[in-house]
Amino acid sequence: MANPTLLILAGDGIGPEVMGQVVRIIDWFGDKRDLAFDVDHDLVGGAAYDKHGTPLHDDTMAKALAADAVLLGAVGGPKYDALDFSVKPERGLLRLRKEMDLFSNLRPAQCFDALADFSSLKKDLVAGLDIMIVRELTSGVYFGEPRGIFEEGNERVGINTQRYTESEIDRVARSAFELARRRGNKVCSMEKANVMESGILWREVVQKVHDEDYPDVELSHMYADNGAMQLVRAPKQFDVIVTDNLFGDILSDCAAMLTGSLGMLPSASLGAPNADGRPKALYEPVHGSAPDIAGQGKANPIACILSFAMALRYSFDQGDEAARLEKAVEQVLADGARTADLMGPEGGSPISTSEMGDAILAAL
Amino acid sequence: MANPTLLILAGDGIGPEVMGQVVRIIDWFGDKRDLAFDVDHDLVGGAAYDKHGTPLHDDTMAKALAADAVLLGAVGGPKYDALDFSVKPERGLLRLRKEMDLFSNLRPAQCFDALADFSSLKKDLVAGLDIMIVRELTSGVYFGEPRGIFEEGNERVGINTQRYTESEIDRVARSAFELARRRGNKVCSMEKANVMESGILWREVVQKVHDEDYPDVELSHMYADNGAMQLVRAPKQFDVIVTDNLFGDILSDCAAMLTGSLGMLPSASLGAPNADGRPKALYEPVHGSAPDIAGQGKANPIACILSFAMALRYSFDQGDEAARLEKAVEQVLADGARTADLMGPEGGSPISTSEMGDAILAAL
Numbered sequence: 001m002a003n004p005t006l007l008i009l010a011g012d013g014i015g016p017e018v019m020g021q022v023v024r025i026i027d028w029f030g031d032k033r034d035l036a037f038d039v040d041h042d043l044v045g046g047a048a049y050d051k052h053g054t055p056l057h058d059d060t061m062a063k064a065l066a067a068d069a070v071l072l073g074a075v076g077g078p079k080y081d082a083l084d085f086s087v088k089p090e091r092g093l094l095r096l097r098k099e100m101d102l103f104s105n106l107r108p109a110q111c112f113d114a115l116a117d118f119s120s121l122k123k124d125l126v127a128g129l130d131i132m133i134v135r136e137l138t139s140g141v142y143f144g145e146p147r148g149i150f151e152e153g154n155e156r157v158g159i160n161t162q163r164y165t166e167s168e169i170d171r172v173a174r175s176a177f178e179l180a181r182r183r184g185n186k187v188c189s190m191e192k193a194n195v196m197e198s199g200i201l202w203r204e205v206v207q208k209v210h211d212e213d214y215p216d217v218e219l220s221h222m223y224a225d226n227g228a229m230q231l232v233r234a235p236k237q238f239d240v241i242v243t244d245n246l247f248g249d250i251l252s253d254c255a256a257m258l259t260g261s262l263g264m265l266p267s268a269s270l271g272a273p274n275a276d277g278r279p280k281a282l283y284e285p286v287h288g289s290a291p292d293i294a295g296q297g298k299a300n301p302i303a304c305i306l307s308f309a310m311a312l313r314y315s316f317d318q319g320d321e322a323a324r325l326e327k328a329v330e331q332v333l334a335d336g337a338r339t340a341d342l343m344g345p346e347g348g349s350p351i352s353t354s355e356m357g358d359a360i361l362a363a364l
Numbered sequence: 365m366a367n368p369t370l371l372i373l374a375g376d377g378i379g380p381e382v383m384g385q386v387v388r389i390i391d392w393f394g395d396k397r398d399l400a401f402d403v404d405h406d407l408v409g410g411a412a413y414d415k416h417g418t419p420l421h422d423d424t425m426a427k428a429l430a431a432d433a434v435l436l437g438a439v440g441g442p443k444y445d446a447l448d449f450s451v452k453p454e455r456g457l458l459r460l461r462k463e464m465d466l467f468s469n470l471r472p473a474q475c476f477d478a479l480a481d482f483s484s485l486k487k488d489l490v491a492g493l494d495i496m497i498v499r500e501l502t503s504g505v506y507f508g509e510p511r512g513i514f515e516e517g518n519e520r521v522g523i524n525t526q527r528y529t530e531s532e533i534d535r536v537a538r539s540a541f542e543l544a545r546r547r548g549n550k551v552c553s554m555e556k557a558n559v560m561e562s563g564i565l566w567r568e569v570v571q572k573v574h575d576e577d578y579p580d581v582e583l584s585h586m587y588a589d590n591g592a593m594q595l596v597r598a599p600k601q602f603d604v605i606v607t608d609n610l611f612g613d614i615l616s617d618c619a620a621m622l623t624g625s626l627g628m629l630p631s632a633s634l635g636a637p638n639a640d641g642r643p644k645a646l647y648e649p650v651h652g653s654a655p656d657i658a659g660q661g662k663a664n665p666i667a668c669i670l671s672f673a674m675a676l677r678y679s680f681d682q683g684d685e686a687a688r689l690e691k692a693v694e695q696v697l698a699d700g701a702r703t704a705d706l707m708g709p710e711g712g713s714p715i716s717t718s719e720m721g722d723a724i725l726a727a728l
């Protein structure tokens with residue numbers, strides 16, 4: 001049987017260097033665990049723009065659609081700030097999400113025991129924290145039409161459209177309930193139904209999916225502003241949170257930062273299952289391209305490595321191998337390996353990106 | 365000369381009981397500081413719906429437009445959850461904001477020394493925190509058209525429109541820069557210009573207002589998702605934050621919760637100045653109607669009392685009297701007076717809403 005295929009889009013900033021460590025891990029699984037992948041590499045974001053004048057070439061888009069899974073590093077950087085909106089690095093990522101129809105974005109906000117002191121929150125509020133945010137990723141104000149900057153009378157007006165159909169809400173709600181069943185069996189849905197009609201429809205459809213097909217899962221609804229407060233006040237009250245594209249963008253970043261483990265957090269963006277049962281899927285770290293430290297070997301590769309662990313679990317049904325990799329990471333942290341971003345007030349001397357890779361390989 | 369006029373809309377839940385204490389404070393300023401107000405009372409939210417079948421009667425709207433300042437308690441409660449969108453308690457508040465054209469919503473996120481331990485953040489991150497969030501309040505996705513739930517093919521779609529004109533951005537930016545000059549002289553503007561055209565226009569106009577008229581103020585721009593992270597990571601980096609209606613809703617609640625002083629935080633919603641130089645203005649606590657404790661004399665009246673202090677400062681040019689009231693509140697806290705919401709892990713026995721009022725009057 002042919003090996004499963006991976007498309008690696010390392011992107012900009014620290015993307016290539018953290019992805020370099022992931023490639024070593026992939027190779028290890030091929031050598032030692034008989035889990036070989038056919039790996040292809042291509043460009044996205046600013047790197048693609050520099051070469052092709054577009055943040056995602058059509059050929060790359062086609063490869064992404066054909067691959068069993070895509071691994072992405074990060075996109076963007078100040079070099080591209082002045083570019084026109086239509087060719088900004090982010091557009092490459094957004095095109096991938098849209099054309100692969102990756103409607104369900106899983107963002108774990110997890111606090112690693114060894115790092116609980118890094119949180120800006122008091123330790124007892126975050127120790128053991130394990131939230132899964134399910135963010136709708138292909139609709140809402142990110143993609144709704146009309147959009148643009150228009151002339152109106154003597155001035156300009158900036159317009160975007162928040163837009164959700166019942167079926168868009170239905171499918172992401174289902175993915176949240178499915179996940180909850182494999183975790184704490186609790187879903188909290190967040191919107192602004194007190195102010196926005198799209199939020200009213202959201203709440204109604206989530207409730208209906210629940211009542212019809214997931215009555216065993218505990219469901220609650222919360223206004224998104226209160227959600228932001230509750231995340232700060234008592235994050236452990238949550239298990240799975242399901243919310244729309246824009247609220248999900250903000251709330252998941254807030255939750256990620258609560259853990260103090262931002263450089264550690266992976267994400268999975270999943271679409272509908274193919275004929276072979278595999279969902280279309282893209283995996284990427286939650287952190288950005290960190291242009292200020294790019295190319296210096298200082299970046300923490302763990303979020304990107306854990307994104308590959310998510311790929312093992314969600315695309316390749318290799319939950320045990322995913323757990324093996326996650327355990328190696330925990331081991332290494334417990335042993336005190338720290339990249340620069342993980343230096344606490346106690347100080348110490350940080351290891352480099354590739355030394356962190358070495359340590360994880362050794363632990364495997 | 366006629367006394368300035370105040371319209372009090374106590375609203376729902378704990379609104380009436382906290383406002384009861386504000387009335388005592390208003391009376392004190394009339395008796396002892398020769399600062400008398402003509403006070404009128406009316407209904408808003410669920411209370412107005414119960415009487416008139418609408419969350420804001422036209423007569424009340426007219427009174428609000430005529431008053432020198434409006435003091436609002438809180439609106440909403442589970443009793444009204446099933447009501448049609450158009451008559452929900454929140455619509456009363458939103459109509460006031462819109463028809464009074466209260467475009468600049470000032471939300472201080474301030475950490476009171478005596479309460480720094482209440483924050484879920486580590487004490488050194490929040491002690492002395494003093495941020496002012498300026499939220500645009502009359503436009504954006506809260507009010508943009510088209511909006512509603514529509515049939516489309518075989519299903520329904522929920523639509524809201526994010527919409528900002530140059531002049532709407534211009535005026536709220538000015539109010540932020542003006543405020544910054546009287547504080548730390550720093551403004552951070554937040555949007556999602558990497559994803560939304562309305563954010564691109566927002567960023568451009570804020571920059572232009574700065575360059576033309578406030579070059580002395582330090583200006584930075586941040587994506588709203590990063591803003592949420594930075595608020596959690598290191599909130600003291602901010603002085604004034606200016607942002608749109610929806611981002612402001614979420615980010616200001618997040619910031620408020622960081623302080624640990626949610627029951628303490630006031631807000632001011634200001635419009636354009638009238639002929640007499642007074643802006644149209646509405647003052648209200650940041651907290652909600654807290655239906656779970658309503659009517660039990662447990663609520664903390666301080667946020668509502670400090671909202672009146674903001675009225676003294678921004679509507680009546682009585683900065684010294686505002687400071688007097690704020691000092692009395694700090695005094696009382698330093699002396700250990702605590703309503704139930706301010707009970708720390710050490711415990712102790714809480715005082716009632718009216719006892720907190722007594723204490724503040726005594727300190728005055």
Ligand SMILES: CC(C)[C@H](C(=O)O)[C@@H](O)C(=O)O
Pocket residue numbers: 090093094249558559589
């Ligand atoms: C880079 C940007 C377009 C993106 C988003 O807004 O979705 C990022 O913030 C994210 O959360 O993945």
Ligand SMILES: CC(C)[C@H](C(=O)O)[C@@H](O)C(=O)O
Pocket residue numbers: 194195225454457458613
């Ligand atoms: C009550 C509600 C309509 C309101 C809002 O969303 O603006 C509230 O959350 C606020 O922030 O004042």
